[in-house]
Amino acid sequence: MNKxxxxxxxxxxxxxxxxxxxxxxxxxxxFIFLAREGLTFFKYESIKDFIFGRNxxxxxxxxxxxVLPLILGSVMVxxxxxxxxxPLGVACAFYxxxxxxxxxxxxxxxxxxxxxxxxxxxxxxxxxxxxxxxVKKIFHLPTGxxxxxxxxxxxxxxxxxxxxxxxxxxxxxxxxxxxxxxALGATHWQAIYKVILVAxxxxxxxxxxxxxxxxxxxxxxxxxxxxNAAVIPHTLLEPVRTLTATIAAEMGEAIRxxxxxxxxxxxxxxxxxxxxxxxxxxxIFLHRIKK
Amino acid sequence: xxxxxxxxxxLWYDKFHALENVSMKINDKKxxxxxxxxxxxxxxxxxxxxxxxxxxxxxRMEGKIIIDDENILSPETDLVALRKKVGMVFQRxxxxxxxxxxxxxxxxxxxxxxxxxxxxxxVENSLKSVLLWDDLKDKLKKSALELSxxxxxxxxxxxxxxxxxxxxxxxxxxxxLDPVSTARIEELMIxxxxxxxxVIVTHNMQQAxxxxxxxAFMYLGELIEYNDTNNIxxxxxxxxxxxxxTGRYG
Ligand SMILES: Nc1ncnc2c1ncn2[C@@H]1O[C@H](COP(=O)(O)OP(=O)(O)O)[C@@H](O)[C@H]1O
Ligand SMILES: [Mg+2]
Numbered sequence: 049m050n051k052x053x054x055x056x057x058x059x060x061x062x063x064x065x066x067x068x069x070x071x072x073x074x075x076x077x078x079f080i081f082l083a084r085e086g087l088t089f090f091k092y093e094s095i096k097d098f099i100f101g102r103n104x105x106x107x108x109x110x111x112x113x114x115v116l117p118l119i120l121g122s123v124m125v126x127x128x129x130x131x132x133x134x135p136l137g138v139a140c141a142f143y144x145x146x147x148x149x150x151x152x153x154x155x156x157x158x159x160x161x162x163x164x165x166x167x168x169x170x171x172x173x174x175x176x177x178x179x180x181x182x183v184k185k186i187f188h189l190p191t192g193x194x195x196x197x198x199x200x201x202x203x204x205x206x207x208x209x210x211x212x213x214x215x216x217x218x219x220x221x222x223x224x225x226x227x228x229x230x231a232l233g234a235t236h237w238q239a240i241y242k243v244i245l246v247a248x249x250x251x252x253x254x255x256x257x258x259x260x261x262x263x264x265x266x267x268x269x270x271x272x273x274x275x276n277a278a279v280i281p282h283t284l285l286e287p288v289r290t291l292t293a294t295i296a297a298e299m300g301e302a303i304r305x306x307x308x309x310x311x312x313x314x315x316x317x318x319x320x321x322x323x324x325x326x327x328x329x330x331x332i333f334l335h336r337i338k339k
Numbered sequence: 340x341x342x343x344x345x346x347x348x349x350l351w352y353d354k355f356h357a358l359e360n361v362s363m364k365i366n367d368k369k370x371x372x373x374x375x376x377x378x379x380x381x382x383x384x385x386x387x388x389x390x391x392x393x394x395x396x397x398x399r400m401e402g403k404i405i406i407d408d409e410n411i412l413s414p415e416t417d418l419v420a421l422r423k424k425v426g427m428v429f430q431r432x433x434x435x436x437x438x439x440x441x442x443x444x445x446x447x448x449x450x451x452x453x454x455x456x457x458x459x460x461x462v463e464n465s466l467k468s469v470l471l472w473d474d475l476k477d478k479l480k481k482s483a484l485e486l487s488x489x490x491x492x493x494x495x496x497x498x499x500x501x502x503x504x505x506x507x508x509x510x511x512x513x514x515x516l517d518p519v520s521t522a523r524i525e526e527l528m529i530x531x532x533x534x535x536x537x538v539i540v541t542h543n544m545q546q547a548x549x550x551x552x553x554x555a556f557m558y559l560g561e562l563i564e565y566n567d568t569n570n571i572x573x574x575x576x577x578x579x580x581x582x583x584x585t586g587r588y589g
Contacts, residue, residue: 224433228495231391231429232502233422234449242445247436 079320086317089113089310098314104278104289106298106308113311115318117280121195121288122322124281125270128199129206129263134256136203137210141252144211145218146240157212164208172272175201180273187285193275196284201269206259213258217251217337218244250333257330265323267292291319341367341406341505341536343388348402350383352395357383361402361562363555370528370537372551372568374544376583380560381540385508388538389425390418406506423450426499428509432491434483434498439466439475442483442494446502465497469527489520493527500531507531509539513546525550544584548572556580 090098093113101114144156179200184192221244229239245252267290275287276297295312302309343365350358357380365371373381383392390411392398403410411421423446434442443462446452456464462479466472471493475481483494492512499507509528513521528537528550541547547554548568555565556579564571564580575581 222433224429224431225435227391227394228429228433228435229445229449230394231389231422231427232446232449232498233419234445235419238449242449243435243437 082313082316082320085310086313086315089307089314092307093311098311099318102280104294106302106311111307113307113314115291115311115315117278118289118291118294118315119318120280121274121278122264122290122292122319124195124284124288125198125202125274125290126260126264128195128284129202130256130260132199132203133206133210133259133263137207137255137259138214138252140207140211141214141218141255142240142244145215146236146244157215160208160211163204164212168205168266168268169272171201171204172269175269175273183285189285191275191287193273193287194285195274195281195288198270198274198288198290199284201273202263202266205266205269206263209262210255210259213255214248214252217248217255220251220337221247250336254330254333254337257326257333261323261326261330264326265292265319267296271296291315295319343506343536343538344403344405346403346405348384348387348404349400350380350387350392351397351399353397357560358387359560363562363565365536365538366553367536368532368534369552370532370539370550371553371555372547373538373540373555373557374542374547374583375557375563377542379557381542381557382510384557385510385538385540386427387412388506388508389422389427390416391427393418419450423502424504425506425508426502426504428492428495428499428507428512430511431515432488432495434486434491434494436482436484438480439483439486439494440479442498443501446498450502452502461501465501466494468500468531469493469497470523471497487520489516489523492516492520492524496527496531504535506536506538509537511540511542513541513543521546544572556583558583 098113098115099119100116101112102116103112103114104117105112140160144153144160148156175197179197180192182192183189183194183197187196225243225247226239229243230236234242270290271293274290274293276289276293277287278289278294279286281288295315298308299312302312345361345363345365348358348361349356361384373384375381386392387400387404388406388411392400400412402412404412406421406425409416435445437445440462443465444458447458447461463472463476466475471490474490475486483491486494492515496507513524516524525546528539531537539547539551551568553566554568554571556563556571556575556577558579564575564577566576571580572584575584
């Protein structure tokens with residue numbers, strides 16, 4: 049029995065080690081593949097023209113691979129989504145953590161989790177049939193497929209992450225801080241914004257970064273409702289094209305081994321760097337909380 | 340006069356009768372100790388004095404507590420003003436996770452105090468009154484959480500002193516501290532007595548004997564005996580008090 053147990057343990061242990069290493073190896077392989085294909089592009093084109101080029105005409109002759117409009121498209125949609133989801137998300141987290149009664153709290157938390165489970169295509173679809181016509185009508189635009197529509201829908205996608213992680217951070221603030229504030233005569237609201245908010249700030253910040261990370265990598269919903277025009281946007285009310293949507297839309301038609309094909313990988317590298325940096329920052333803050 | 344007059348106070352946690360018909364008069368500029376075995380309602384009584392029990396939804400109270408001619412149990416009581424007047428120090432030091440300086444200005448900010456004194460002066464005076472100034476004058480920007488436990492507890496007292504309360508409530512303020520720190524906090528209490536009425540809960544009888552002028556002995560939610568500390572410790576009138584003091588229970 050003991051011997052069998054030991055053998056069993058040995059195999060299970062090895063299995064776990066293998067699974068763990070495999071997942072790391074896959075990530076490294078993906079990264080190497082991405083780097084190799086993407087960097088090939090820069091054998092033919094200069095990095096400067098790529099990043100600062102204002103025109104993305106992959107199919108014209110000569111083709112132009114200026115990625116600036118795509119970066120700005122992503123940035124604009126993301127900033128718009130942040131402007132909506134951060135205040136709403138943080139306020140919502142405080143509401144759930146501090147104000148609502150325990151029964152309602154359970155209901156709301158479940159609701160938030162359900163919101164996180166909605167596939168992005170569905171969010172995109174709902175946005176397309178409801179939000180897009182509304183934006184068109186309200187702002188008297190030729191089309192409702194704009195950065196604004198994308199921002200609003202992405203805010204929906206970032207909210208569950210922001211709310212649930214920020215709520216955890218707020219709930220984790222020791223009760224004695226709040227007690228101390230109230231005993232000094234602070235109102236509940238003063239205790240929230242002068243003490244609890246400060247104490248939970250690193251966690252809330254991490255929540256925001258993870259929310260943004262989800263938004264910036266999102267593809268399906270933005271492709272469906274932002275209009276996909278690869279021009280440098282000036283306002284939120286214009287169609288934009290994001291980095292993600294570009295890859296998704298064009299990868300199918302790009303001929304393998306062509307400049308266009310490598311250019312899309314180079315776009316992938318940019319996206320990778322952006323999400324990596326954001327997650328890295330979020331991680332630093334999450335670790336700071338644990339200490 | 341900052342006496343606290345308690346008249347027929349009853350308190351229930353839901354159905355549990357935690358304070359039974361407590362009546363007493365707590366005297367101004369004196370230290371009053373509340374002693375008794377664990378779970379007998381000492382903290383509960385203390386927390387009535389600045390209505391911290393209101394945070395617990397199941398609490399129900401009857402009776403009167405009069406401070407400055409006002410019944411603080413009445414629904415119209417301004418809790419913000421009451422808690423400014425009656426400050427509380429907790430069992431476990433609980434400075435805010437902010438700088439030393441901000442811990443002290445917190446109360447000033449929430450009460451919108453703008454006296455002629457600058458915040459800097461108030462911070463200095465408050466820290467001096469708890470004998471922390473010399474240790475911390477160069478560390479005002481430091482996080483309060485980096486201080487020693489004793490310093491944290493002193494800071495919590497300084498934070499109250501800054502808003503000029505009249506009564507200080509202390510719930511086992513030394514139970515997280517070592518004997519040396521405890522002795523120093525006790526000295527501080529005697530020092531503070533000149534300006535404040537102090538009510539201290541302690542399960543440490545020696546502490547009550549050392550610092551207090553009056554002692555109340557509680558048992559199972561009832562106030563058994565309340566008298567001069569000297570009398571209580573030398574000539575207790577009730578058998579239960581004597582049993583407790585001689586270590587027969589608790
Ligand atoms: N929030 C609460 N809900 C229900 N019962 C409580 C609550 N707080 C205290 N009690 C009960 O009230 C009694 C007195 O508690 P407490 O005042 O904390 O005692 P002490 O400070 O003397 O140890 C105890 O029996 C305790 O179980
Ligand atoms: Mg207690």
